[in-house]
Amino acid sequence: MNRREANSHAAMLPAGVDAPVFAEPWQATAFAMTVALHDKGLFSWSEWADALSAEVKRPGAASDGHDYYEHWLAALEKLLSAKGVAGKGDVDALAAAWERAAHATPHGKPVLLQNDPSPTEGRGGRIG
Template sequence: TLSAYDAGLFTWKDWAQTLGTELATDAPGAPCKPYYEHWLTAFEKLLAAKGLTSLADLGRLQDAWDKAARATPHGKPITLKS
């Protein structure tokens, strides 16, 4: 997030608003999602809102990463095929 901000991809106000909105999605009285999950979702939504990627592309990348991680022996580097 900081690297993307430092690169000028969004303002700190954009980040704070997006993260705040995401944190507010927990329903009152319901178990809260871990902070990291909110942070990651907010970051993904902000990148998509800025037109830097799409949520669909991020989903495909997540699926590819999961598949590569499961196929990689423990202790070996995980690589994604293009």
């Protein structure tokens, strides 16, 4: 779908629909990363749909869907691993580095990975 098609679909939304699409910024980031990786040819939409569907159908999924983007992220991480881009350890190490960077960043300043006070802690992968 291109931008013009997206805008025309948005124009068809019912009146009064002004709730945010994403509850938290990380959800928008996960969505954007998925679209970008698909655009780069890392996986097809059918591969993505299969991966996301498998996650959403896992036992323990919330019936109201509030955990949808957690499943989205899990599906993306599994595809990255299956495609040999980043294993679970790589993803976990990078997530830990971002967490440390967030805690080390003064309030109101942008969180940058360079702010990680322990840049080599737990990293052994190629993505950090």
